[in-house]
Amino acid sequence: MIAFADLLERLVFTPGRLAKIALLRRYFATQPDPDRGFGLAALTGELAFQAAKPAMVRALVEERTDPVLFAMSRDYVGDLAETVALIWPAAPSNAGPPRMTEVVQTLLSTPKSELPAVLAGWLDASDASVRYALLKLITGELRVGASARLAKVALAEVAEGRIAADEIEEVWHSLVPPYAPLFAWIGGGGPRPDPAGAPVFRSPMLAHPLEATDIAALLPSAYRAEWKWDGIRVQLVATPHGRRIFSRGADDISQAFPEIVEAMEFHAVLDGELLVIRDGEVQPFADLQQRLNRKAPGAKAQRDYPVAVRLYDLLFDGAEDLRPLPFDQRRVRLEAWHARHSPPRMDLSELIPFATVDELSVIRDGARAASIEGLMLKRGDSAYVPGRPKGQWWKWKRDPLTIDAVVMYAQRGHGKRSSYYSDYTFGLWREDGELVPVGKAYSGFTDAELVTLDRWIRNHTIHRFGPVREVERGLVLEIAFDAAQRSNRHKSGVALRFPRVTRVRMDKPAEEADRLDTLMRLIAGATQA
Amino acid sequence: MPPHPETWLKVRPDGLYCEPGDFFIDPLRPVGRAVITHAHADHARPGHDAVLASPETLALMDVRMGVGRAGAVQQALPYGEPISMGEVRLWMEPAGHVLGSAQVAMEWRGSRAVVSGDYKRQPDPTCLPFVPIPCDVFVTEATFALPVFRHPPAEHEVAKLLDSVALFPDRTHVVGAYALGKAQRVIALLRRAGWDRPIFLHGAQMPLCAAYERLGIPLGELLPATVAGKDKLQGAVVIAPPSAIADRWARRLAEPVVCNASGWMRVRQRARSKGVELPLVISDHCDWDELNQTLDDVGAPEVWVTHGREEALIHEAAKRGIRGRALRLVGYGDEQEDLAEPAAA
Numbered sequence: 001m002i003a004f005a006d007l008l009e010r011l012v013f014t015p016g017r018l019a020k021i022a023l024l025r026r027y028f029a030t031q032p033d034p035d036r037g038f039g040l041a042a043l044t045g046e047l048a049f050q051a052a053k054p055a056m057v058r059a060l061v062e063e064r065t066d067p068v069l070f071a072m073s074r075d076y077v078g079d080l081a082e083t084v085a086l087i088w089p090a091a092p093s094n095a096g097p098p099r100m101t102e103v104v105q106t107l108l109s110t111p112k113s114e115l116p117a118v119l120a121g122w123l124d125a126s127d128a129s130v131r132y133a134l135l136k137l138i139t140g141e142l143r144v145g146a147s148a149r150l151a152k153v154a155l156a157e158v159a160e161g162r163i164a165a166d167e168i169e170e171v172w173h174s175l176v177p178p179y180a181p182l183f184a185w186i187g188g189g190g191p192r193p194d195p196a197g198a199p200v201f202r203s204p205m206l207a208h209p210l211e212a213t214d215i216a217a218l219l220p221s222a223y224r225a226e227w228k229w230d231g232i233r234v235q236l237v238a239t240p241h242g243r244r245i246f247s248r249g250a251d252d253i254s255q256a257f258p259e260i261v262e263a264m265e266f267h268a269v270l271d272g273e274l275l276v277i278r279d280g281e282v283q284p285f286a287d288l289q290q291r292l293n294r295k296a297p298g299a300k301a302q303r304d305y306p307v308a309v310r311l312y313d314l315l316f317d318g319a320e321d322l323r324p325l326p327f328d329q330r331r332v333r334l335e336a337w338h339a340r341h342s343p344p345r346m347d348l349s350e351l352i353p354f355a356t357v358d359e360l361s362v363i364r365d366g367a368r369a370a371s372i373e374g375l376m377l378k379r380g381d382s383a384y385v386p387g388r389p390k391g392q393w394w395k396w397k398r399d400p401l402t403i404d405a406v407v408m409y410a411q412r413g414h415g416k417r418s419s420y421y422s423d424y425t426f427g428l429w430r431e432d433g434e435l436v437p438v439g440k441a442y443s444g445f446t447d448a449e450l451v452t453l454d455r456w457i458r459n460h461t462i463h464r465f466g467p468v469r470e471v472e473r474g475l476v477l478e479i480a481f482d483a484a485q486r487s488n489r490h491k492s493g494v495a496l497r498f499p500r501v502t503r504v505r506m507d508k509p510a511e512e513a514d515r516l517d518t519l520m521r522l523i524a525g526a527t528q529a
Numbered sequence: 530m531p532p533h534p535e536t537w538l539k540v541r542p543d544g545l546y547c548e549p550g551d552f553f554i555d556p557l558r559p560v561g562r563a564v565i566t567h568a569h570a571d572h573a574r575p576g577h578d579a580v581l582a583s584p585e586t587l588a589l590m591d592v593r594m595g596v597g598r599a600g601a602v603q604q605a606l607p608y609g610e611p612i613s614m615g616e617v618r619l620w621m622e623p624a625g626h627v628l629g630s631a632q633v634a635m636e637w638r639g640s641r642a643v644v645s646g647d648y649k650r651q652p653d654p655t656c657l658p659f660v661p662i663p664c665d666v667f668v669t670e671a672t673f674a675l676p677v678f679r680h681p682p683a684e685h686e687v688a689k690l691l692d693s694v695a696l697f698p699d700r701t702h703v704v705g706a707y708a709l710g711k712a713q714r715v716i717a718l719l720r721r722a723g724w725d726r727p728i729f730l731h732g733a734q735m736p737l738c739a740a741y742e743r744l745g746i747p748l749g750e751l752l753p754a755t756v757a758g759k760d761k762l763q764g765a766v767v768i769a770p771p772s773a774i775a776d777r778w779a780r781r782l783a784e785p786v787v788c789n790a791s792g793w794m795r796v797r798q799r800a801r802s803k804g805v806e807l808p809l810v811i812s813d814h815c816d817w818d819e820l821n822q823t824l825d826d827v828g829a830p831e832v833w834v835t836h837g838r839e840e841a842l843i844h845e846a847a848k849r850g851i852r853g854r855a856l857r858l859v860g861y862g863d864e865q866e867d868l869a870e871p872a873a874a
Binding site: 023 | 676679693696786797798838841844848
């Protein structure tokens with residue numbers, strides 16, 4: 001548990017992706033089996049114990065500590081598990097802290113009534129860092145600050161280039177902790193684990209954004225066009241061994257969408273967009289968010305936010321891998337497959353006919369529905385390759401909406417940007433002359449602009465709250481965003497999708513920035529003509 | 530029966546005042562006669578007429594304030610040498626906080642009070658260890674007086690730092706450390722752990738490190754970080770004031786791993802809000818156990834708490850029959866470890 005606790009401690013504070021990978025790689029390369037396997041399971045969320053409730057932990061610590069001092073400490077520290085980890089009185093013993101494997105196996109086999117005594121024994125034998133890891137693991141609150149994908153990239157690095165992270169992805173969902181066959185494979189001491197028909201995830205093919213320079217070189221006849229829908233990209237996997245819905249990041253989200261799982265009466269792997277579709281109309285992303293927030297939706301949520309999948313691609317038909325086929329052939333197979341099965345809650349993403357790039361550009365500009373982000377362009381001869389191969393698929397987003405907003409607060413960034421005020425909360429003027437915050441942006445500017453912005457923030461600070469500075473109402477930023485949505489979580493009543501800074505308007509007086517009304521008129525739905 | 534210390538040692542707006550000796554201890558404003566426990570800015574302020582302190586503290590005050598600014602008349606008092614101040618017998622013993630730090634012991638008519646200043650019990654290669662003095666009233670700080678504060682051995686934290694240097698050999702490890710005491714302790718601990726390469730310093734750290742060396746604390750090869758090129762700082766350890774580690778100054782470093790050496794680093798939110806990537810729990814104050822151990826060691830029936838989390842310490846002392854009193858002296862930074870040194874360069 002010591003190595004795992006150390007890893008956890010460093011991951012939580014480490015902002016850099018490469019540094020996180022280095023930490024993970026070292027853990028996997030140096031820890032023995034099966035400890036590292038259980039560690040991997042804990043990191044990727046596959047080991048979520050809910051063996052102990054916070055009340056049990058509190059009861060344990062209250063037996064060992066003065067309640068007055070515990071209350072003062074809790075107030076000071078905030079987090080319960082952290083307070084307990086820090087305050088737990090040392091009990092000198094010869095037993096060292098438990099190994100990861102011992103913890104997992106004991107939790108699986110110990111009756112609930114005996115757990116407090118077991119846990120107390122472990123806490124006695126551990127230092128604060130191990131105690132923290134133990135308590136977070138046992139209460140199912142382990143938040144690592146590293147994605148499952150990062151763990152797989154680190155595993156691929158342990159294999160020193162012999163195995164790609166995407167290959168690990170393709171066997172991942174057929175494996176169970178502590179992953180002995182996986183570690184044997186990446187260590188060069190075993191064969192590739194055989195998924196044997198298990199419903200596993202395949203890394204999706206992704207698109208590059210289409211820049212102005214790429215447009216000129218585009219050969220229209222080589223490409224097929226589809227709408228780019230504003231939902232979440234999903235992979236539907238149904239085999240004789242099971243059904244899964246995976247997010248783009250390989251998270252298993254099947255439980256959140258039971259009506260889709262129920263509709264998967266076939267054996268195939270499909271790529272598509274999960275959307276809320278009401279009376280044939282795709283609804284704004286905010287509606288889908290209502291479903292994404294729920295792990296297990298009730299009947300009401302299913303009725304109020306009906307979901308469906310718009311199919312883009314067919315990767316497997318039964319056991320047949322179609323990914324090496326060109327897009328055009330896969331499309332033919334997809335259409336035939338859809339006609340044959342006509343699965344409920346699934347329709348086809350329509351192909352948009354066009355002859356020239358100019359024509360396509362007109363189509364793109366004409367799409368006003370908030371649920372459409374723009375266009376996708378896919379080469380007709382493109383095989384389905386994991387990752388982002390150059391020149392195969394393009395995403396051509398609609399021109400964003402923009403507002404001129406006033407900077408209200410600035411916060412320091414993370415990692416390389418920790419010395420810069422790089423996160424900006426901006427606001428718009430309300431009727432009554434008050435400036436109300438409408439969003440936060442931390443990208444879109446150049447490095448040179450960041451230096452200017454940082455200097456301006458430092459020279460115009462009026463209040464400081466920890467890492468946040470409140471600034472004079474004097475700096476206007478042009479903010480671009482994909483859509484505006486009504487929100488009751490924000491004081492202004494509106495939330496922006498993907499806000500980013502497009503221009504620094506040093507020239508513009510703050511009083512001439514946009515009014516909140518202007519933004520309200522851009523809200524999704526209000527624009528749908 | 531000897532007089533109770535509260536009849537002759539009093540809290541005044543200027544600080545703690547010893548009436549029969551006519552002097553203040555660590556006064557908050559300029560006074561006629563001041564006894565100074567140690568050279569940190571919140572305890573050693575400029576502009577007094579006469580100053581009594583340990584020889585090392587006077588030397589460090591000269592470095593910080595400029596020669597002569599510590600007081601018009603300066604008297605150096607080595608540890609363990611009693612003198613008379615008015616009707617009071619006074620002597621100093623090591624406090625183990627920073628080089629020269631002293632506890633002030635005072636006796637008047639058979640009654641004895643000890644003002645400990647800031648102190649710690651963990652070993653420190655740059656200063657003499659704390660000596661418990663039995664007394665009637667013990668005056669203590671309570672910076673880390675909550676049972677969540679338990680400082681691990683400093684060697685353990687330095688090992689963590691060196692492990693990280695080995696894992697990220699191309700990056701600079703910049704350690705935030707208060708310029709007086711903490712910086713030199715971290716350097717000395719690194720040397721003991723076998724780190725014999727040059728250690729790079731922020732400009733604000735240079736004069737006090739030089740002073741420590743003059744006072745007989747060897748720190749090995751120290752170089753200014755400001756003139757070293759980025760490539761020279763790859764794999765290097767740089768010591769800088771906590772205010773500089775995640776600010777503009779740090780942009781000259783090679784992909785820095787931001788470390789901070791402070792007792793506050795024990796609490797995650799503290800480390801996170803400062804943007805620290807590697808928190809090092811190294812403190813020049815007592816943790817909870819050391820504070821309570823010290824109360825037992827000095828055996829005083831009464832303890833006065835100057836600043837910090839006095840409520841918790843007084844609560845715990847009461848359980849052992851020790852009477853507690855909160856002095857609530859405003860001006861001693863309980864956040865001292867976080868305080869910024871003005872950036873010199």
